[in-house]
Amino acid sequence: MRERTNILQNLDWVTIVLFLSLVLVGWVSIYAAVYSESHTSIFDLDMNYGKQLIWILTSLFLAIVIVVIDAKFYTTFSMLIYLIVMVMLVAVVLFGKEIAGSRSWFQIGSFSLQPSEFAKFATALALAKYISSRDINFMKFTSRITAGAIMLFPSVLILLQPDTGSALVFAAFTLVLFREGMSGNLLFVGVIVVILFILALLFNKFILIGILVINAGLILYLYGNLRKKWFLVVGVLLLTSAYVFSVDYAFENVLEPHQKKRINVLLGIEKDIHGAGYNVHQSKIAIGSGGFSGKGFLKGTQTKFDFVPEQSTDFIFCTIGEEWGFIGSFVVIALFVGLMARLVILAERQRSAFSRIYGYGVAAILFFHFIVNIGMTIGLFPVIGIPLPFISYGGSSLWGFTILLFIFLKLDSVRLDLL
């Protein structure tokens, strides 16, 4: 083992600068989103931007604590941390404060805490711990099942709150599994399932099956070596046909009405700019009206006059798009892509499997939030209420992402010590 050197020197400052940039963009955007003539000071603690400043300062404090703690703490106690957070998730369903039909929050005085935000780093730790342990062979089926269970368990607990958006986030770890050797075919099948689901909602099912039959015929014709296994092709065909027919049933009976509506609106089946489609419609107007260079700081009429709901939390990207235009949107997207790519590069330079897997976990979680959150504000994804990391208003969310990121930065800083 090497001598431990200066912590600050070993931290990846590229990531820290990206992190600080996003946090700053967030703070300024929240100020713009909730700005009112009567509270103009950005430090006003009555307003969300004032509170966000407290969350930022405490997050920085948390970051320092995380960096100061011995890295072995995270590897050693990862399972324990996971268990504690899972207990919190159970507790919140039982004792949490009900807000808008969901029990997602602990209320302690005026302070509230959302445990699902902490489940992300805890699950990343647990997954890293499990997959990296020497006594398991990830190639084995049972190992994969166990890994899947670690992922799914918090997701199921969060669904009980219920908070569908946060629950879906854990699907992001599929990307980690992919990196660790999960068959690409599984991802391929997953993508096909989603595409067929959408097509089945949009088009006549018989036409769709007709196209599938033609495809099967083409495959058999073009790939001669598959002809011997024709029953396999026919089996897949039958399976997909059955799936296509069950889509309607699943859509009607499994999804909640508001979820169905959001999907219908996204697919253009339903136009409802006053109801389910209102958020997205107004959000697109906000972003679209920003133009190339934006309306200018605090000049956004859509945001200033509250046309976009949830604009300091889930729809914060609207404020950026409206006031800073395409240039501002470009900068934020570049910051995110840069951060995620940097995380992959950092993950790949780890000597320990634990650190690498955890690093991919961080990148995957950020990616999921990034694609879903921005995707929904520009009308490419259905409305799923999850925050934009580091930017959206919210203490739990900022704390959760800061912990998630800085544990990895800590692990990275001692990468030469860890094996």
Add this chain to the structure above:
Amino acid sequence: MKRNFAERKYIIIILFVFTGLVFLIRLFYLQVFDTSYILSAESNVLRQNTIYPNRGLIYDRNDKLLVYDEAAYDLLVIPGQVKTLDTVEFCNLLNITDSIFTLRMNKARKYSRYKPSTFVAQITKEEFGFIEEKLYKFPGFFVQSRSLRKYPYPIAAHMLGYIGEVNNRDIEASSYYRMGDYIGKSGLERFYEKELRGQKGVDVVLVDVHNREMGSYRGGRFDTVAEQGKNLYLSLDAELQAFGEELMQNKIGSIVAIDPRTGGILAFITSPVYDPNLLVGRVRGENFANLNKDTLKPLLNRAIMGTYPPGSTFKMVNALVGLQESVLGEYTSYSCSGPASKPIRCTHNHITPLQLQEAIEQSCNPYFWNVYRSVITNSKYGSVKEAYTAWRNHVISLGFGGRFNTDIPFELSGNIPEAAYYDKVYQEGHWNALTIRSLAIGQGEILITPLQLANLAVVIANKGFYYPPHLVHAIGTKDNIIGRFNEKKQSTINARHFNVVQEAMLEVFEGDHGTARWAKLEGVQICGKTGTVQNPHGKDHSMFIAFAPKDNPQIAMTVIVENSGYGSTWAAPIASLMVEKYLNDTISRPHVVKRMVEGNLISRN
């Protein structure tokens, strides 16, 4: 062997970058390529508040205010802001039924949840007092101030006209109007709409998602100021009008009085009349429907839309044409065989033979048959047709057979048939003076409106010319006189021919046998002529034309009382009283007034 999947890092990085690129392309499309979102954002936050100017005021010739605007209120609703409310209390407050409430609420919701719709329009100041006190209980409802027409004197409803909400045709015809605006629907309100309405102003304000006003847009750079409507100054005499309406109560008919020196209308009465305040505000619809159902047709302006054969009043016209065509002289005399006369019998008892002045005074039918025959058979013209056409041209020049086209909407033109009409009915060459003999005494196909007949009185008073009768004297300020009404219209009859007619008309009042001698006014020389118009549907229409004083005419008029019998019984005394009221401003014969006012000639069947 454990495979290292490190190469998959590229796939993952490519996935990240690819996602970023897709987002950027989408953002480029939304923000740079598609500019419609900029408009959407503006329409979201910009609201144009219309500032309605007051309509112009209307004054009579003595500066009496006839029409003004009074503050009124529209109750608007923004459905998205309406909380659960006590419907019963709310409906009682507004005096509407539960089903109307539901209906209007649904209509408003359908229009927009976030934009205001009119819920109840035109609430008067008095009603608003009650509503205002309780309005705080009903969030989502608010008022916008509008104005209502008010008529301090309940007179001249038809002439003034009324205003109502624009319909689709109005909106298509002019881009000035928006749904819910008001427009003059009839009378002066309609004709002078452009002058009276003024110019709407606009305040462009920013609103938030709850449609709350957040301030002026760009410091009011796009705001325009509302411009007050222009005032109208009428030639009408409100007191004379009110007096005439009183005299005409419980009678069907009309009075038109004109100042012969200007063509300005002094009184414009049609009966039955209604209170113009009835057709204002929320009660308009119901009242309009009731008036519209009334079998007496109170909405009909008989002064311009009632057409009658002119009867004996037309004898002066034939006399004038005869004199002008030199087929009649002042001393030409014809004999009359009374009821035995052919082809037209006489209904009056008088000396025979008689000369022109006596014939007018006595309204002798055979005399005017002879006059008319000599006009139509005038050897100066090659044919009956040509002679008839010459006669017709004289008649037209006196103001008959067409519209004056001044400022009176819905004026009818009456009918003085063209020769071609008789060619069609009797075939060319198969008609002569005898065929159309009814025209000699103002019966037959000819139709006139009371306004045209009043204008005849003007022409006789002026000895040969008139100014087109009109209602409005000046616009904006009292001295801004409308020039185009000052165009003198000369008739084809020479001034000298009018002397004998005037003398005869004077005798109608002054003569021992004058048909209106009972209606004589001491101290004023009134010239008049009775008419009794045969009415195939019931009792004859009583008709009278008059002007006074003879040597300096200041008022010329027509009185028509339907189904009242002889002209001398009702129409002549009414005309006499009108002259007295206008010239002397006092009434010396209250018993006559009483008899006229109390006379009820309406039989509702």
